[in-house]
Amino acid sequence: MELQIKNVSKTYGKTKKALDDFSLTLTPGVYGLLGANGAGKSTLMNILTDNLAADSGEILWNGENIRRLGKKYRSDIGYMPQQQGLYDNFTANRFLWYMSALKGLQKKDAKKQIPELLEIVNLENEAHKKLGDYSGGMKQRILIAQAMLGNPRILILDEPTAGLDPRERIRIRSFISEIAADRIVILVTHVVSDIECIADRVILMKDGRLIKDGTSVELISSVSDKVFEYKCSKNELESLQKKYICGNILQRKDGMVFRVVSNKCPERFHKCESDLSLEEVYLYYFEYSED
């Protein structure tokens, strides 16, 4: 099982390059896609979900071009879009049956899977409630459920935990980890803690290009000598923020900690030894490197 993205480029209009010779090979596991707004994540997802054609390059699913596979390829993917509107007068049950029909599922398979998925996303008691009456979190969960219909081998999840309370977030994260063993899960989110928890590999995108990929540990260690911190008082914060662009402020028992990401250790700062997270990786690659 292999999804190969080979030299894919996409330009909007005449100049706006959304993807620039992007290449990546994905095998079963959870992939966290990180990038600033406009980095090309949505374009990549639209191409992967067969919603958009690339200008050049190709995407191979088990060695075959997805454009040629068409319907066959689409029956292998499950997609959960972000900020999704739903049919207000559909019940969750009907919506899942509708998606089963669109995914070309057999009736017996749909009949087996739908209750299971409703239970997984904790909506079994709300199955006959209209989607228009669902809260934001419930809508997210039903969208995850529909993405899982038909046991897709590729799962593309765009901000899956947005709008969920911590309990549901943990529940969904665990679920994603569980199902990732025999499929490719692409997770696009700005909640770096989600990626940190469940992603086997993190892919960093910038200006339509792949700038770094690796495990969370590898990426964090790659910036371990780039993060510096300084214990300060509240009064000092303003002047520090003016001086250093990339800051992360942490509240500790013994006061405030002001963190900067830099190649050189600034005066009065010292190297940060612990508590490093993907946030620092994000800041280093997407904010600092511009300077």
Added chain:
Amino acid sequence: MKLIFYEILKLLKNKFFIFLFICLAAGSIISFSWTQLSFAGSNGYSEEKIFLSDKDSYNSALNEFDGLSAEKAVAKADEKKELYEMCKMIIDEMSIDDTGADTQSALDSFRQQDKATFDKAMSIINENTDFEKKCFLYDYIGKKYRYIQTYDIFINEMENRAERQLEFSIFKDNDAFSENNIKKTVQDYENIKGTVPQAGNFLFAEHGTNFFLTDVMVLSVLFLLCVCLFMQERDKGLLLLVKSSRNGHIRTASAKLITLVIFTAVSVVLFYGTELVVSGIIYGFPDMNVPVQSMSDFMDCSLKISVAEYIVLWLLSKLAALVIIALLFAAVFGLFRSTVLIWLVSIGTLVLEYALYIFIPANSSFCHPHFINLFYFLDSKTLLADYENLNFFSKPINILVIFLVCFLLLSAIFSVISAIAFSRKSQIPSKSIVSSLIEKLQRRFFRINGTVSVFRHELYKRLIHDKGFIILAALLIFAVQVSVQTIDVKYDSLQDVSYYVYLERLEGKLTDEKEQFIQDEQKYFDNLQNEFFELQAKENPSEEDKNRLSNIDNILKGKYQGFQKIMSKYEYLKEQKEKNGTEIWFVNEKKYSTLLTDRDGSTLRFVICGAALILIVGNIFSIEYKRNMKRLLRSSANGKKRLFAAKFGTALFCGTLSFLLIYPPVLIQYLANFKTILIDAPVSSIQELSACGGMTILTFILLLGLIHLIMSELIALFVCSMSELTRNYFLTLMLSTVILLVVYILISGNPELRFYTILGMGRITAFVTGAVVISVIIAVLIIVSKRRYTNDSIRR
């Protein structure tokens, strides 16, 4: 001011609005120009035709009368007309029988009638002139000057006429409306005493201010404006944000209303202004300073205004009427959240107003809904040209005053309703008690179950999710109502009754027995006629003779006339037998008219079918865009071609349902009323369908049914394509309505465009060409929408 600026900016930046605005404006101008220019190719003669085909002779004919008094002009026009009539008669006579004594004797009789005119005619007869045209032209000019003559009498005699009327007891009732109205009329016309109408070419104003299709286009623009102004924020979920801001309530609503009024004014200037300019280019601009009464349509006008002032007033009254309608739309958009409800209430109000305007006679005692009516106000030419006083507590109030009051009052009411609804009405949908109850029941009794058929889900979306079942229920009620309705066969005269009594007796295939009956009846009437002549010839008839004579006279005027019609029908059927080899069948055309040749019925069914399908199918694609579902659907295995096909399949299914609820009930109604159908009879037994040859009534009914079914399906496919092309429910509703309305206007104005008329006239080629053109248009629309739907380049 800033808010208004931003509202205007939003509209101007809305490419779709601008595109549709331009399309509607272009459509209006093209249809206006086409209609005017088509006068040149029309049958017979009209002022427009002569002007457009031979401007020089039209102008020179008019110029001949410059400086003449009305009396002299009338005399001269009559003289000219007689001369050209004589020329025409001579030419006709010569062309009918160009040799022999008959022609000479006819010419002699013409000479005897009027020697001078005859001699003059003979001297110009060889000129290459269309004498019939000249005849019409001078007759027309004569009428113009005759009108000027009578106008003077009409105005100056007003007082005397009033006095004479007041002498009648029905008008002479102290302080009653009739008396007050007569007195007021005299007073009002005092203003224009001494007005002298001028003869001239006023085609510019007559046509430039009288084109209904432009009104339809402008009404569409107003609806479109409301969609853009009031629905944009609602559709994009921005309304809560807007309403949470400091100026987000009354101020925003006011800004929107002012923008609506501004754009209404712009539309009036653009649509009607251009129409006037085009009219001026086609017909030429006349002297605009002459009194408006120079146009004969304005004979009753009591305003002392010139043609130029009339044009300005016409534009202003159009603007006022359209502002009322625009604000009415705005109020409806504010009051209702549901797209369907907004459409139904807006269109329903307009249809109701139009029905009141058309069906309530202007001279009835309950005529107020005819005059205090949006369509009367919109018909600015009639509003300004006619003199009308309405009865308000016995006081006659002029319609122009009423119009002004209505404008101020209705504009204020609708603005307040719209502003309050916008700022106060919750935009968050509330859950109804019924839906909560249904949900509870579902939770209790329904298990997780469903279907994996895309088509069935799409059908559910149309009929249940978007409440299409309500429309189908309404159609079902209509179907039941039609099925049980009694068909009243109306007879116009005694002869008519007699004819149909015979037809009842003879209906069906002609047998020997029936033939014998016809011969017996013929003998009977022959004898009766002989008896009649004998009795008439008697010098001293007895009382008994006189009674008998009167009886026979009655029979000959009634029953015999009916029999004669039967005989001519019999002759016609025999001709058909010889021509087509068909058997002779007597068919009662009045009974069969509801089934075979009902023009009004078929138009009504077209309108109902169109409206139902627009409402049911209109949201079929746009829902996916509104709900932002497209990417999710397209990423699924069946989310591209199959879903597209399922959606069109659903549209076709809805078309079939609508057809079944609209057309077969007419057949059921017929069978319920008359029990049998002469299915084997040739349809050409009905004279109107003579060109159908040997086709039987059954085949014709089936063909009509098939055509109705195809028509329903084409409408469904058309609306479905529009839904994908516009990607917006409101725009689909609006554009589909406008396009089908234009088709309806074309059909209702031209009976030759009906299927059975074309078939009845044997114009199969025209029919096939029309069908092919429509099919190609629909096919192109489907292909374009498929490309758009399955296209890989999605908008960012």
